[in-house]
Structure formats: C-alpha cells, structure tokens
Amino acid sequence: MNAWLWCGTTFLGLGLPPVIWGVASGPLSRRVLAQNTGSTVVALAFLLLAQGYARPSYTDLSLVLSLLGPVGTLVCVRLLADDLSAGASRWSTAVTALCVAASLAVTAAVCAAAAPGRPMVKLLLIGALVALGNVIAARALSVGVLEEADGTR
Amino acid sequence: MVSEDLVVSVCLVLVAASATVAVAVREPVRQALVLAVLGLALAALFTVLQAPDVALSQLAVGSVLTPLLILLSVRKVRRRGHPTGDEAQR
Amino acid sequence: MTIRMRRWVMGTGAIGLAALFVAAFMRLPRFGGDRHPYGDRATDAALTRHTANVVSSINFDLRAFDTLGEESILFAAVLGTVVLLRQTREEDRVPPRSAAVDPWVRRYALAALPVALVVGLYVVAHGQLSPGGGFQGGVIVATAVHLLYIGVDYRALERIRPVALYEVGDAVGEAAYLLVGAAALIGGSAFLANTLLPYGTFNTLTSGGVVPLLNLAVGIEVACAVVVLVSRFLDQAVEITDAASDAEGAGTR
Numbered sequence: 001m002n003a004w005l006w007c008g009t010t011f012l013g014l015g016l017p018p019v020i021w022g023v024a025s026g027p028l029s030r031r032v033l034a035q036n037t038g039s040t041v042v043a044l045a046f047l048l049l050a051q052g053y054a055r056p057s058y059t060d061l062s063l064v065l066s067l068l069g070p071v072g073t074l075v076c077v078r079l080l081a082d083d084l085s086a087g088a089s090r091w092s093t094a095v096t097a098l099c100v101a102a103s104l105a106v107t108a109a110v111c112a113a114a115a116p117g118r119p120m121v122k123l124l125l126i127g128a129l130v131a132l133g134n135v136i137a138a139r140a141l142s143v144g145v146l147e148e149a150d151g152t153r
Numbered sequence: 154m155v156s157e158d159l160v161v162s163v164c165l166v167l168v169a170a171s172a173t174v175a176v177a178v179r180e181p182v183r184q185a186l187v188l189a190v191l192g193l194a195l196a197a198l199f200t201v202l203q204a205p206d207v208a209l210s211q212l213a214v215g216s217v218l219t220p221l222l223i224l225l226s227v228r229k230v231r232r233r234g235h236p237t238g239d240e241a242q243r
Numbered sequence: 244m245t246i247r248m249r250r251w252v253m254g255t256g257a258i259g260l261a262a263l264f265v266a267a268f269m270r271l272p273r274f275g276g277d278r279h280p281y282g283d284r285a286t287d288a289a290l291t292r293h294t295a296n297v298v299s300s301i302n303f304d305l306r307a308f309d310t311l312g313e314e315s316i317l318f319a320a321v322l323g324t325v326v327l328l329r330q331t332r333e334e335d336r337v338p339p340r341s342a343a344v345d346p347w348v349r350r351y352a353l354a355a356l357p358v359a360l361v362v363g364l365y366v367v368a369h370g371q372l373s374p375g376g377g378f379q380g381g382v383i384v385a386t387a388v389h390l391l392y393i394g395v396d397y398r399a400l401e402r403i404r405p406v407a408l409y410e411v412g413d414a415v416g417e418a419a420y421l422l423v424g425a426a427a428l429i430g431g432s433a434f435l436a437n438t439l440l441p442y443g444t445f446n447t448l449t450s451g452g453v454v455p456l457l458n459l460a461v462g463i464e465v466a467c468a469v470v471v472l473v474s475r476f477l478d479q480a481v482e483i484t485d486a487a488s489d490a491e492g493a494g495t496r
Contacts, residue, residue: 205374213382
C-alpha cells in the first residue's frame with residue numbers, strides 16, 4: 001500500500017462523508033452543491049488511485065467523470081429552477097474554492113510523477129476539466145437561480 | 154503493513170452509508186440527488202476492486218441519465234397537477 | 244385455481260429451487276483468493292487473440308452472443324418506452340418557450356459538447372485497449388448531445404436531434420452487430436466467431452480482430468437508443484400536455 005493509495009483513501013474517506021451528509025439534509029441548493037462536490041472528489045481520487053495502482057488507464061475514469069459530473073449538476077439546476085429559487089447556499093464560495101485548490105494540488109502531484117509528453121498533457125487536461133466543471137456548475141447553481149427569480153418566466 | 158483491503162473497506166462503508174441515505178430520503182427529487190452520489194460511491198468501489206469497465210458504465214449511467222430521467226418524470230407528474238399554459242416552458 | 248392451490252404450487256417449486264441452490268452453493272469456490280480457473284483461461288484466450296482489454300475480449304469475442312442479448316434488451320426497452328410515451332389522442336403538443344441561461348454556462352456547454360463527443364468516441368474506439376467500450380462510449384456521446392438542452396435551449400436540441408434519424412441509427416447499430424456475426428458464418432465458421440479480420444498487433448487500435456467492429460456497432464446502437472429514450476421523456480415533460488385539462492385551465496393556447 002504505497003503513498004498514492006494512502007492519499008486516495010484519505011481523499012475518499014475524508015471527502016465523501018461530508019458529501020453524503022450534505023446531500024442528505026438541508027435545503028435543496030446545498031444538496032445540489034454536495035452532489036457537485038462529490039463528483040469532483042471522486043474524479044480527483046481516481047487520479048490518485050491510478051497512480052497508486054500503477055495503471056494509467058484508470059485516468060480515463062477521471063476524464064469521463066470530469067465531463068459528466070458537471071453535466072449532472074447542470075441537469076439538476078435546469079430542471080429544478082422552481083425549487084431552487086430560495087437562493088444559493090452560503091457554503092457555495094468556500095466549497096468551490098476548496099475544490100479548485102484540491103484539483104490544482106492533485107494535478108500538480110500526479111503530473112510531477114508522470115512521464116513528460118502525452119501522459120502529462122492528458123493529466124493536465126483532466127485536472128483543468130475537473131476544476132472548470134466544478135466552478136461552472138457552482139456558478140450555474142448560484143447565478144442561474146437568481147436569473148430565474150428576476151427575469152420573466 | 155496495512156493491506157489494500159483498507160481502500161476496499163472504506164469504499165464499502167461509503168456505499169453502505171449512501172445506500173442507507175438513499176432509502177431514508179423519501180421525496181423523489183432529493184432521492185435523485187442521493188442516487189447520483191450513490192453512483193459515485195459505487196464507481197469508486199468498483200475501481201478499487203479492479204473493475205474499471207464496470208465503474209465506467211456506472212459513471213456513464215448514474216451521473217447524468219438517472220437524475221435526468223427521474224427529474225423529467227417528476228416534472229411531468231407535477232405539470233399534470235397544475236394544468237396551466239404557463240407551465241409549458243423550456 | 245384457488246389461492247391456496249397456487250401457494251402449494253409455488254411452495255413446491257420454491258423447495259425444488261432451494262434444494263438445487265444449496266447443492267450448487269456447496270460447490271462454489273471461496274470468495275476472493277488466487278485460483279481462478281475460468282479467469283486464467285479467459286485471459287489466455289484474450290491474449291492469444293491480441294486483445295489487451297480482457298473484459299472487452301470476453302464481451303465481444305468469447306461471449307459475444309451474450310452481448311447480443313444485452314444489446315437487444317436495451318433495444319427492446321427503448322422500443323417499449325417509445326410506445327408507452329407516444330403522444331396519444333387526448334394529448335396536445337405545446338411548443339415550449341425559451342429559457343434564460345447564464346452566459347458562462349452556455350459557453351461551457353457549447354465548448355464541452357465537442358470535447359465530450361471526442362471523449363465518447365475515444366472510449367468506443369479504445370474498447371479493446373483500455374477500460375471502456377461500445378456501451379460506455381455510446382452513453383457518453385448521448386449525454387454530450389443533450390448538453391445542448393441543458394446549456395442552451397430545447398429548440399437548439401431539436402435542431403441537431405432529428406429523432407427519426409436516431410431511431411434509424413439505433414436499428415442500424417443493432418443490425419450491424421447481427422450482420423458482423425453472420426459474416427463469420429459466410430466464412431465457414433460459427434456465428435460471431437472472431438475469424439473475419441486478422442488479430443493485428445497487440446495494444447494497437449486495430450487489434451483484436453472483430454472486437455473493434457462490434458464495439459462500433461454497440462456504440463452506435465447505445466448512443467442512438469439513449470438519445471431516443473431521453474427524447475421521449477423530454478417530449479412528455481416539456482411539450483406534451485393533456486388537452487382536456489388545458490381547455491379547462493388557462494383557456495388560452
């Protein structure tokens with residue numbers, strides 16, 4: 001059990017329980033935020049596990065989740081605009097900043113361990129997609145809600 | 154030295170927790186969100202059990218399609234309850 | 244048949260099933276462990292046919308017939324959904340109004356759409372090399388198409404999604420799988436045997452013989468099937484309303 005696997009386990013063990021608690025309780029905007037955070041946490045954990053098991057093909061899982069996770073959140077925001085009109089969660093900025101910081105840290109760590117060339121470019125792309133997807137989905141959650149409340153329906 | 158079973162155990166506990174929450178949350182809209190998180194936990198479990206193809210299938214289906222189909226059904230049922238022309242949007 | 248008699252019949256059947264189940268369970272090997280006779284043979288067979296992803300080899304080569312059944316299940320399920328969710332005489336179609344989406348979300352959706360399409364095609368094409376394959380890649384492609392609905396508008400989605408085309412694509416994918424299987428018959432071997440194409444070099448895109456072809460067929464079928472499935476749900480949720488309640492309700496159309 002090497003250092004990468006320890007990192008991946010801690011990521012999952014510390015990151016997912018707050019996500020499960022956040023999606024189980026509280027107002028709807030916090031639940032959607034928790035789901036968004038969950039997909040980021042698992043995508044980053046997959047990057048660490050790929051390094052830990054020495055199987056670079058596992059980064060494909062991260063790539064797919066970095067694209068589909070935000071789409072899932074955007075689906076919820078789109079179809080639940082009526083229920084989300086109560087306003088954004090107050091955790092939104094803090095959690096998004098934490099997710100972006102975590103993406104940067106994990107991407108830097110796995111890129112440092114990867115071979116230069118195509119593998120590193122792929123890892124950089126995955127890290128960028130994870131961070132960007134999280135930010136856009138969080139923005140859709142907070143801004144998109146206000147727009148529906150003000151604009152015409 | 155701690156074996157790799159620790160990762161598997163952590164993922165199993167997470168799957169058990171999110172599945173229990175999925176059953177405990179009753180309202181369909183909130184349940185759709187919990188099911189998305191359960192899908193993520195299952196994908197992590199399949200990965201640490203060295204089954205990445207299954208994990209990829211779980212991610213593909215559970216992260217977008219399951220919430221989408223559930224929420225569309227909820228929207229249809231709600232519209233039936235409030236039959237006005239204003240509801241026919243998006 | 245009374246309820247009591249039905250219970251007796253079910254009880255008899257259940258006892259027989261339980262006896263067979265316990266007998267089979269006693270002979271199962273233990274959970275986990277190092278000895279996997281079937282796994283060893285499957286891995287050897289996959290490597291002989293130069294397929295790097297053993298799971299894809301099992302799905303599309305060693306047990307290709309089972310995958311045909313699974314693909315047909317999806318096909319039949321989507322067919323059933325189309326029949327159930329079609330617009331009936333008591334329903335009307337009301338065109339939806341545009342929705343306001345945040346410009347950054349719109350830009351992200353328009354930028355992520357080609358990226359997701361390419362990733363989906365990548366997953367389909369590399370099914371015989373890395374985790375993935377036709378099913379996973381097909382679902383990713385279908386999700387990418389719906390980014391237009393989520394990020395932009397229902398009408399934008401309708402423009403790039405002529406549903407009839409996707410229905411045809413679904414049938415073409417299903418038929419292609421059968422035709423590839425039948426082509427092996429023409430060559431003189433069994434249905435779905437991996438004798439059509441050369442095995443190729445290990446760990447390249449054209450390795451594995453007929454596995455990439457079947458991957459492509461399944462990818463087309465699954466992508467089109469999922470698009471058709473979601474289109475029916477979207478139609479019902481967004482466009483179709485009950486005509487009678489509409490006439491009683493707002494009164495304007």
